[in-house]
Amino acid sequence: MKNIIDLLEKTSFSNGLIKEDADFSQKMPGERLPVTQSLEVAILGLGDWGQQVILRSLENTPFSFIKQFHLIAGENYESVFTQFSKAPKMQVYRAGEYEAVLKNTSISAVIISTPCQTHYELAKIALLAGKHVFVEKTFVLEETHAAELISLAQKKGLTLMVGYEFMYDDGFSETRDLIKGLAFGEITEIELYLFNMKKGALSNNEKYGTSIVNHHVTHLLSILQTLLGVQKMDHIDLLEAESEYVRLRLRYGGVETTLVAAVDLPNRQNYRTAIIRGTEKTLEIAFDGPHPVFTLKKTSNAALISAMDEEYPRPFQQTFTTTSVQREFEHFFDCMTQNRRPLSGGQTALHLVKMTDQIEQSYQRKMRVEQKQFADEAAQTRQDILQIQKTFLLEKSQDADPSSEINTLKRNETEAFKGVETTLAVVNYLSNKPYASADEIARHLNLNLDALKTIYQIMQRVPGVQKIFSRGDNYDYFKVVERFFEQNHYEVTFFVGLSCPYKCSFCRMTMASQEKKEGYLGQGEIDGRSLRFSLKKPDLLKYHEVVKVLDGLEDMRDLGRPVTVKISGGLEPLSDPERVAFILEAAKKRGFPVRIYSNGILANTPDKREIVLSCDDFRISLNALNEDYFQDIYRLGTTKSKKISYANIETTLRELVAERTRLASKTRIGINYVVVKGNIYEMWLMAALCRDIGLDYINFNTDYCDDFDDRAYIAIDQQIKKIKTMQRRGDFLSLKIEFGGALLKNNVFANQPQGEFDPRSMAKLKVFVDPAGEVTPVHEGTYPFRTSEGKTEQNPYVLGKLSGETDLKGLLKEDHALSPIEFRYLAPFELILGLELIREEKDEASGIRATDSPYRRSEAITT
Numbered sequence: 015m016k017n018i019i020d021l022l023e024k025t026s027f028s029n030g031l032i033k034e035d036a037d038f039s040q041k042m043p044g045e046r047l048p049v050t051q052s053l054e055v056a057i058l059g060l061g062d063w064g065q066q067v068i069l070r071s072l073e074n075t076p077f078s079f080i081k082q083f084h085l086i087a088g089e090n091y092e093s094v095f096t097q098f099s100k101a102p103k104m105q106v107y108r109a110g111e112y113e114a115v116l117k118n119t120s121i122s123a124v125i126i127s128t129p130c131q132t133h134y135e136l137a138k139i140a141l142l143a144g145k146h147v148f149v150e151k152t153f154v155l156e157e158t159h160a161a162e163l164i165s166l167a168q169k170k171g172l173t174l175m176v177g178y179e180f181m182y183d184d185g186f187s188e189t190r191d192l193i194k195g196l197a198f199g200e201i202t203e204i205e206l207y208l209f210n211m212k213k214g215a216l217s218n219n220e221k222y223g224t225s226i227v228n229h230h231v232t233h234l235l236s237i238l239q240t241l242l243g244v245q246k247m248d249h250i251d252l253l254e255a256e257s258e259y260v261r262l263r264l265r266y267g268g269v270e271t272t273l274v275a276a277v278d279l280p281n282r283q284n285y286r287t288a289i290i291r292g293t294e295k296t297l298e299i300a301f302d303g304p305h306p307v308f309t310l311k312k313t314s315n316a317a318l319i320s321a322m323d324e325e326y327p328r329p330f331q332q333t334f335t336t337t338s339v340q341r342e343f344e345h346f347f348d349c350m351t352q353n354r355r356p357l358s359g360g361q362t363a364l365h366l367v368k369m370t371d372q373i374e375q376s377y378q379r380k381m382r383v384e385q386k387q388f389a390d391e392a393a394q395t396r397q398d399i400l401q402i403q404k405t406f407l408l409e410k411s412q413d414a415d416p417s418s419e420i421n422t423l424k425r426n427e428t429e430a431f432k433g434v435e436t437t438l439a440v441v442n443y444l445s446n447k448p449y450a451s452a453d454e455i456a457r458h459l460n461l462n463l464d465a466l467k468t469i470y471q472i473m474q475r476v477p478g479v480q481k482i483f484s485r486g487d488n489y490d491y492f493k494v495v496e497r498f499f500e501q502n503h504y505e506v507t508f509f510v511g512l513s514c515p516y517k518c519s520f521c522r523m524t525m526a527s528q529e530k531k532e533g534y535l536g537q538g539e540i541d542g543r544s545l546r547f548s549l550k551k552p553d554l555l556k557y558h559e560v561v562k563v564l565d566g567l568e569d570m571r572d573l574g575r576p577v578t579v580k581i582s583g584g585l586e587p588l589s590d591p592e593r594v595a596f597i598l599e600a601a602k603k604r605g606f607p608v609r610i611y612s613n614g615i616l617a618n619t620p621d622k623r624e625i626v627l628s629c630d631d632f633r634i635s636l637n638a639l640n641e642d643y644f645q646d647i648y649r650l651g652t653t654k655s656k657k658i659s660y661a662n663i664e665t666t667l668r669e670l671v672a673e674r675t676r677l678a679s680k681t682r683i684g685i686n687y688v689v690v691k692g693n694i695y696e697m698w699l700m701a702a703l704c705r706d707i708g709l710d711y712i713n714f715n716t717d718y719c720d721d722f723d724d725r726a727y728i729a730i731d732q733q734i735k736k737i738k739t740m741q742r743r744g745d746f747l748s749l750k751i752e753f754g755g756a757l758l759k760n761n762v763f764a765n766q767p768q769g770e771f772d773p774r775s776m777a778k779l780k781v782f783v784d785p786a787g788e789v790t791p792v793h794e795g796t797y798p799f800r801t802s803e804g805k806t807e808q809n810p811y812v813l814g815k816l817s818g819e820t821d822l823k824g825l826l827k828e829d830h831a832l833s834p835i836e837f838r839y840l841a842p843f844e845l846i847l848g849l850e851l852i853r854e855e856k857d858e859a860s861g862i863r864a865t866d867s868p869y870r871r872s873e874a875i876t877t
Contacts, residue, residue, distance in 0.1 A: 053079060053347070055123050057072075057084070059150075082120070121145060123173075123350065125147075126148070130151075130155060133149050133154050134159040137174070141170060145172070148176075160367040178232075178236035180236055181240050181358055206237055207274045208274070208276075208286055209274075209277075210275075210284060225374060227374045230275035233275075235370060242266060244365050245267030250263075250264045252379075274735075297309070297311075395481075398476045402476060403434065433469075436459070437469050440466065445486040445487075467861070470862065490843075491849075503578065507582050507783070512585060554785055555786060563821065564606070580610075586613050586615065591622055598628055609630060611633050629681055632684075634663070635687075636685050639696045643692060643693065684709050684712055685704050685709060694730055697734075701751055711750035712751055714751070715842070775851045776791035776844065782796055787816040787817070788809070792835060810833035813826075
């Protein structure tokens with residue numbers, strides 16, 4: 015029950031733009047029944063909310079004037095009677111005694127906290143009995159019923175108030191004052207998020223025939239109404255509609271608005287966030303903690319955040335002591351005694367009912383369409399599995415043991431349908447845990463390995479199965495597996511860079527160069543200005559050794575294996591432009607696609623732009639949209655200069671696009687955006703910037719920050735959904751957008767596997783060649799190993815060094831014993847490759863070959 019109380023103590027927000035009812039402070043018409051200072055109150059509905067929130071709030075000191083509580087319980091009467099019948103000021107009744115209780119003239123008010131479909135009848139009975147009525151949201155389900163009750167209360171001079179507690183939170187007042195005192199500009203967009211993770215909320219909705227719209231979206235509408243007053247709502251677009259999740263866009267008073275609500279998400283905290291974007295400033299409010307946290311930023315005319323506001327350079331927090339529920343009951347009793355209109359009553363309540371009903375109708379239509387589409391796809395997948403199973407088993411039956419499970423499945427239609435369910439169970443298991451071995455699945459689903467092997471072969475032939483994989487939370491796993499296993503792709507990455515002014519906190523090179531005990535210290539130290547390799551020119555990989563590597567790759571390619579050459583850095587590759595140009599020209603001469611990864615700082619001169627515009631793909635890492643955060647995220651410290659700035663990177667990007675057009679180059683230019691806590695809400699803005707500049711793509715990576723909490727994961731997920739919505743409506747027609755890192759850290763429903771891996775097998779898929787010519791299958795292998803005595807030893811993950819006597823082909827053929835590497839030291843896509851290699855090895859030991867993999871793939875991996 016404590017979680018429910020905690021829910022109410024989390025703060026909300028509004029702003030100073032509320033247009034209060036003009037009659038709010040006026041006396042209400044009609045004959046007012048007398049209200050004494052010592053009240054008796056009836057509470058109808060003693061579930062969790064009624065007992066632990068309403069009753070607990072009213073028992074507090076501010077409401078000591080209530081001399082008697084009349085508790086009217088339904089199905090839980092026995093437990094309520096046992097708990098409260100002997101308590102001071104408590105009297106307990108059965109639900110059937112409701113009308114009899116109302117005949118008690120000492121009772122002045124009735125508080126209704128029952129399922130919302132009962133509100134109309136119960137509130138009407140109370141009003142006709144001459145009682146003031148407080149009814150929990152949702153008020154009623156039909157607009158005509160709301161109008162009737164409001165009219166009845168007015169005629170009788172009674173207070174009728176609806177419990178929208180977010181409207182009474184002290185956080186509202188703070189935000190009103192904040193926005194009133196600032197040049198906020200015209201509000202252009204509002205985003206409101208309300209994720210209630212209380213377990214059972216969804217089942218309660220289904221039990222009483224109501225939806226997430228009635229119980230959660232209506233809260234968001236009350237907040238929106240508080241922000242902008244009673245306004246016209248139109249252009250409703252249900253983007254996603256599920257029983258436990260809804261996301262929609264609409265226009266409210268002409269302001270583009272996104273509302274997102276969710277219930278019952280597993281193992282997550284509550285997530286409540288508001289983003290109010292104006293032409294001058296943007297306000298982000300996190301109201302899912304005990305106290306709201308406000309973050310204020312400037313907004314440029316291009317709708318891109320340009321700098322943190324000087325007055326509020328960091329998020330600030332406000333502390334409030336009174337809960338919103340206490341505030342709303344104070345308001346209710348004040349309206350009763352002072353003969354005033356309640357803030358959440360009258361036309362305000364009617365407006366909320368009307369809006370909720372509009373959205374509910376759209377939601378139900380959307381649900382019917384999507385449920386039919388889902389059912390049709392599921393039926394087609396089942397039918398495909400059944401047909402392929404029959405055909406496949408018929409082909410296999412000639413060689414099968416008569417007692418085997420294969421022939422058992424073939425014998426009759428009933429068993430065949432059972433095989434469909436078993437196949438789908440395997441699909442679901444792999445969708446949630448794609449690196450699970452055949453032995454694990456067989457044990458978990460009580461299958462023998464022969465039957466599972468058959469199921470794998472059936473899965474390979476059903477398009478619907480592959481669609482399930484690609485749509486799941488671990489889509490990135492299947493994308494990586496497709497490239498490196500099914501397509502049998504091979505990659506060689508030349509690390510060319512010798513220095514970098516950035517000291518990104520998420521960069522492994524930064525972390526390695528700062529460790530001061532035995533371990534991975536990197537090939538240099540941070541010298542106060544930049545990261546730098548401590549290598550001299552004679553130590554570097556020779557050009558003829560580069561040629562030998564490419565010749566070996568050409569042999570591999572000629573045997574039918576696709577090969578890609580990448581030029582990157584342990585640090586910045588353009589710090590050695592001559593070497594970049596040589597590798598690029600030699601690789602292109604042999605017909606290899608070449609990608610260059612850079613931080614973009616040095617791509618600001620015509621000669622270097624000409625180099626990078628000769629490759630197939632040039633990607634710049636950019637993780638900030640304003641100067642202050644740019645300096646902060648890259649930890650530039652005292653290196654701030656006109657050369658190293660956000661403005662210069664943006665200028666370089668624009669010049670690259672213009673130069674590409676002038677040269678008629680076909681180079682794809684894009685951005686790699688590493689998502690960290692400080693730049694989550696700018697994800698969609700970065701996509702907009704890339705589109706406006708004319709870039710070809712942006713990759714969002716979320717696996718490089720290890721301090722994300724649940725709130726950050728939810729915020730990332732919502733940004734992704736926002737961007738995908740913009741894609742569907744045509745905002746990014748010329749921009750390709752990819753979201754990497756779906757496995758593990760970015761997948762909020764999965765736990766990162768722990769363990770270690772033999773990196774030698776990774777060399778079958780890819781290798782890195784560091785600036786000195788050392789070859790390693792893992793990124794971690796590019797850092798030298800230094801002992802606590804300061805001696806440098808060969809990195810335990812290095813296959814060997816290229817030289818006149820040793821080429822890449824020779825190193826790949828040699829049987830090197832490398833030290834096991836912990837999963838946590840693998841780059842995200844390396845972790846996926848490693849897990850798949852381990853899965854493949856385990857399956858091979860169980861008699862399931864690579865060609866029998868549940869994922870579509872090529873025959874075998876060879877080097």
